[in-house]
Amino acid sequence: MSEWQPGGPSRLDMLLFLERVQEMDLARTREWIKREEERLAQGAAVPEYVAQNGSGPAMGMIHKGTCRPLGADVHAVTADDARRLLHADVTFACQVCRPDTALGLL
Ligand SMILES: [Zn+2]
Known part of the structure; x- marks a missing residue:
């Protein structure tokens, strides 16, 4: 992480932003897991x-x-x-x- 600059976002602001991005990534991954589990539960065969x-x-x-x-x-x-x-x-x-x-x- 680069040096803090006056007037820019604080280190806490940047960490809170990172936390929000990671929460969105986790939510997306959980949605993919849910879809894959649903697909497997339906006994879907792998198409060619x-x-x-x-x-x-x-x-x-x-x-x-x-x-x-x-x-x-x-x-x-x-x-x-x-x-x-x-x-x-x-x-x-x-x-x-x-x-x-x-x-x-x-
Ligand atoms: Zn491919």
Whole structure:
């Protein structure tokens, strides 16, 4: 932490801000846990691929079913649909799980 500067936020203000940020992170993680527990309770099988909806002007993304990003708005798609969405340039392939490689697109 840098030196305290006159007129700036106090060290206590900054610590209280940090506390609020961490409380929001914890609340978000607890919501993810609740959703995952609900998903598991429904006996949901892991789909082969999922499409993640884009937010705002952002394009969507295709993932392997095992790379479901926590908290993301996703829905299951078949391999054919995943291939079609990637071909149509309306979605990106996730750079972590590389569904494009698994689909033989590279
Ligand atoms: Zn992924």
